Amino acid sequence: MNVESYDFPSRRYDLSVIGRPRPAVDALPSYRPGKDAAQAEEEHGIDDAIKLASNETPWGPVPSVAGALAGAIEGINRYADHRATELRERLAEWVGVEVDQVTVGCGSVGILQQLFLTYVDPGDEVIYPWRSFEVYPVFAKLVDGVSVTPPLVDNGFDLDAVVRAVTDRTKLIVLANPNNPTGTAFSTADLRQLLNSVPDDVIVVLDEAYREFMDPALGNPVTDLLPQFPNLLVTRTFSKAQGLAALRVGYAVGDPSVIESIDKTLFPFAVNAMAQAGAIASIEAHDEVMERVEQIKSERARVVSALREAGQSIPDQQANFVYLPLGESTMDVCTKLERLGLVTRPFAGEGLRITISSPEENDRLLAGLAEVLG
Ligand SMILES: Cc1ncc(COP(=O)(O)O)c(C=O)c1O
Structure with missing residues (x-):
């Protein structure tokens, strides 16, 4: 319905004043x-x-994933496993960490939103170089956080400028690697320098939605950095390389304490049964x-x-x-x-x-x- 007011049954409603959205939400653009x-x-x-x-990828799911999705229809009358236990176990084994270092979410965007809900109070600062992925400013506004946005240099990140932007209000640093939309990337050696320079209580989120397309010589933050830096959280997704964008399943790898905190904000059964089955089959079809x-x-x-x-x-x-x-x-x-x-x-x-x-x-x-x- 796209009208400014309507009569029902004997009362006239002014739709401009129905409900009172929070000012932060009112000011948001629609996605x-x-x-x-x-x-x-x-x-x-x-x-x-x-x-x-x-x-997106131009192809549909590989045959074994399509088969797993068809099989998952059987149990669709039941709620899925909220903790996605089997998927987490398979993910932990796949990326080489303990199971309490992994969690899943409704796409990696879902996990990003959980991170803002978990760590950012009104007035807290979030640093992300700009231009980057468009949900970061939206999620910052949603929680009344303050965006601090060092500009790109030659379409890439100036990580020194990111370090200089840290204050005692900084709660999150969000780095898309490779960056969307510029496609540029930095190495784990560069990230190590940044991690060495920021306070322990700042969470550094590495958004690796496109990781599989990167040059492996740039390093793997899960093996190169996580053992040393518990304030690093890596987010990844089944939407891009795995070609499962419509299933909405992403995952995060980090310190158990961070994982436990963000898990509290996962809305019930956010990763549905088809998504869990498809992701497990996709791990098996890795080659x-x-x-x-x-x-x-x-x-x-x-x-x-x-x-x-x-x-x-x-x-x-x-x-x-x-x-x-x-x-x-x-x-x-x-x-x-x-x-x-x-x-x-x-x-x-x-x-x-x-x-x-x-x-x-x-x-x-x-x-x-x-x-x-x-
Ligand atoms: C940098 C970046 N992160 C995350 C995502 C979202 O992926 P998902 O489908 O897992 O929510 C995208 C999607 O375009 C992206 O470009």
């Missing part, structure tokens, strides 16, 4: 997911659009999943080198997307690509983020970019 292909088709009167806007990841990485290399040869300046890319820092022409290029059926994710005045897809879709993208950028 706008990436545009999908059907929306673009309708908007531009075209019929073969492809969505390269949300960093098959990683073959797909390798395909995406080699396609990324192909797309990046084609664009660089065409004169585009592209930062080092470590995720399953490519970032074109187009500045003021971003929106124009985005609209022209959309008219060609290529739906990308623009950041007005900054750049365009484009998901790496199948070889055929990437060919279409390169042809479209050649036409639009000349």
